[in-house]
Amino acid sequence: MARPAHELSPNRREVAMGQKPIQVLIIDDDPDFLRSTGTILKSAGYEVIEASSGKEGLEKAKTVKPDLYIIDLVMETYGEGSRVVEALKSDEETRDKPRIMISSVDLQGPWESYKQQEQIGCDDVMQKPVSPAALLKCVERQLSQKRG
Amino acid sequence: MVRDRARVLVIDDEEVVRDSCARILTGDGVVVEGAEDGLQGLKRFREFQPDLVLVDLKMPGKSGMEVLEELERADPDVIKIVITGYGSVSSAVDAMKRGAYDFVPKPFSPDEISLTVARGLEKRRLTSESNALRRGQERIRRNMISLVSHELSAPLSAAIQHLEVILAGMAGEISPESKELIGLCNGRLREMLALTRTWINLAVLDPIKMAERFEKVDLAEIARGSMERLRPLADRHGVDLKLVSPQPVSPIRGSQVPLGEVFHNLIGNGIKYNREGGWVQVRLFEQDAQVCVAVSDNGVGIEEVHLPRIFDEFYRADPRRSAPVKGSGLGLSIVKSLVEAHRGTIHVHSRFGEGTTFEIRFPRFSPSPGG
Numbered sequence: 001m002a003r004p005a006h007e008l009s010p011n012r013r014e015v016a017m018g019q020k021p022i023q024v025l026i027i028d029d030d031p032d033f034l035r036s037t038g039t040i041l042k043s044a045g046y047e048v049i050e051a052s053s054g055k056e057g058l059e060k061a062k063t064v065k066p067d068l069y070i071i072d073l074v075m076e077t078y079g080e081g082s083r084v085v086e087a088l089k090s091d092e093e094t095r096d097k098p099r100i101m102i103s104s105v106d107l108q109g110p111w112e113s114y115k116q117q118e119q120i121g122c123d124d125v126m127q128k129p130v131s132p133a134a135l136l137k138c139v140e141r142q143l144s145q146k147r148g
Numbered sequence: 149m150v151r152d153r154a155r156v157l158v159i160d161d162e163e164v165v166r167d168s169c170a171r172i173l174t175g176d177g178v179v180v181e182g183a184e185d186g187l188q189g190l191k192r193f194r195e196f197q198p199d200l201v202l203v204d205l206k207m208p209g210k211s212g213m214e215v216l217e218e219l220e221r222a223d224p225d226v227i228k229i230v231i232t233g234y235g236s237v238s239s240a241v242d243a244m245k246r247g248a249y250d251f252v253p254k255p256f257s258p259d260e261i262s263l264t265v266a267r268g269l270e271k272r273r274l275t276s277e278s279n280a281l282r283r284g285q286e287r288i289r290r291n292m293i294s295l296v297s298h299e300l301s302a303p304l305s306a307a308i309q310h311l312e313v314i315l316a317g318m319a320g321e322i323s324p325e326s327k328e329l330i331g332l333c334n335g336r337l338r339e340m341l342a343l344t345r346t347w348i349n350l351a352v353l354d355p356i357k358m359a360e361r362f363e364k365v366d367l368a369e370i371a372r373g374s375m376e377r378l379r380p381l382a383d384r385h386g387v388d389l390k391l392v393s394p395q396p397v398s399p400i401r402g403s404q405v406p407l408g409e410v411f412h413n414l415i416g417n418g419i420k421y422n423r424e425g426g427w428v429q430v431r432l433f434e435q436d437a438q439v440c441v442a443v444s445d446n447g448v449g450i451e452e453v454h455l456p457r458i459f460d461e462f463y464r465a466d467p468r469r470s471a472p473v474k475g476s477g478l479g480l481s482i483v484k485s486l487v488e489a490h491r492g493t494i495h496v497h498s499r500f501g502e503g504t505t506f507e508i509r510f511p512r513f514s515p516s517p518g519g
Contacts, residue, residue, distance in 0.1 A: 004316055004317050006316070006318060030302065030306060032306035032309070032310065033305075033306060033309065036306070036309040036310050036312070036313045037309075039313050039319065040313060040316070040318060043318040104298065104301050104302050104305045128302075128305040128309065129304075129305040129306075129312060129341075130309065130312075131312055131316075132313060132316040132318060133316070
C-alpha cells in the first residue's frame, strides 16, 4: 500500500536531515480551517503559524517572515483576503514569497466567472474543503517554483 | 431611463400633422422629432430612443400597423399611440390589440393630443419606476442568498476537511471500520455541499448581469471542449461521443463558461443514462435563422409522464436514493435557465428504452446589442 503523502513529503525528509523547517503562515478567521490545515502541514514537517484576521496576519508576516502564505478570501468582510494579498504583494520583504488563496466561495460557479488568481495576485487558488494530498502538492509546487 | 425631458417621435406622412404635434408637445416641455414614413420612423426610433411614439395608421408604403408591430417587438415598454383616420374605431381596437396604449382620431384638437400624450408618458414613468424597484429587490435577494450560501457552505467545508484529515491518517491510527464509517459520513457531507452550491448558483443566476459579459462565441468550439473533458467519463461507461456539424454554424452571442456548463450537463446525462456500447451525439445546424444544437443519445430514455416536468427544479424521474444514477434534479433546471439567459429555447423528445434528444435553439449573433 502506498505511503501517505505527508510521510513522503520532501520537506519532512529535509527536516529529518536537520534542515530548518519551512514556515507557513495561514491567515483565516475560521478556527476549524486553521486547525485542520495546520494538522495537514505539520504532519508533512512544516512549521505552522496561525493568524485569524488580516491585521494579525500582516503583523506576523513582518515578525516571522514565513516562506509561504495561505490566505482565505472571505474573512470577516468580503475582500479582506484580497486586501491582505495586496499588502503582501506591495511590501518588498514579503512580495517574493508564494501566496495561495483558499476560498469556500464556489470557484467553479460558471456564472461567477471567477478569475481570482489573475485579479487578486496569488500564485495559486484552492477551493475549500481541501484534500490533504492536494494541499501538500500545491504547497510543494509553489515552494519549488520560488526556490528555482 | 431617467431623463430631464420626455421624448416623443411623431411618424406621420402629413407635414402639417408633424408640425402641429411638435408645436403642441414642445409647449408641454417635451422634445419632439418627426418622421415622414414607416421606414424613416423606425430608423429614427432606434437613434432617438423616444419614450412615446405617435403613429399614423394611414400611411403610404409601410403601414402604420406594421410599424406598430415592429415597435412592439423592438421595445414593448415604449408607449405607442396611434393616430386613426376619420371614424375608424375598429382599426383603433386592432391597434390596441397589437400593443398601442391609446388612439387619437383625426381631426384632433391640441388638448386631445396633449392629454393623451401626457397620460402615455405617465404610464411610461410608472413602468420604469416599477421595473427599477423590481430589479432592486432582485439584487437584494441575490445578495442575501450569497451571504446565506457562505453560512451554509463554510461549516460543511470545515466538517469535511476535519474528516479528510482523519482519513489521511494525520490524526493517529483508526480502525478499518472507523475509516469506512468516516468515509461514508464524508461522502454524504460532500453531497450536501455540492447540492448547496449548485442550488445557490441557480438561485443567484442573473441573466442581465450575465448578458453584460456576452461576446461572439462559437458553439462548435465549446461543444468540443465539453466533449474532451467528458471523454474519461464516457470511456468508463463504454459510451461513444460524436460531434456532427455538416456545415460550420454561425456564432451566437453568449459566454463560454455557462454554455460549457449546458453542454457538460446534457452530454453528461447522455453518458450516465446510457448503457455499455451506447453513444451520445452532438449535432450543430442552422434552421430558420437560428443556430441549433441537438444532443441525442440511444440510452434509457425518459417516460412520457415525466417529460412535462423534466426541467423543474429538483424534479427526478427516479427519486429513489438507491437509483442507478444519482443526481440532485437541478441539472436540467440550470440548463434551461442558462439557455434562456442566452435568449434560447430548449425542448426534449424521448422514447423510453430507446433514447433522448434535447434540442436547443439560439438566435444568431447580431452586432447591435438588444437586436
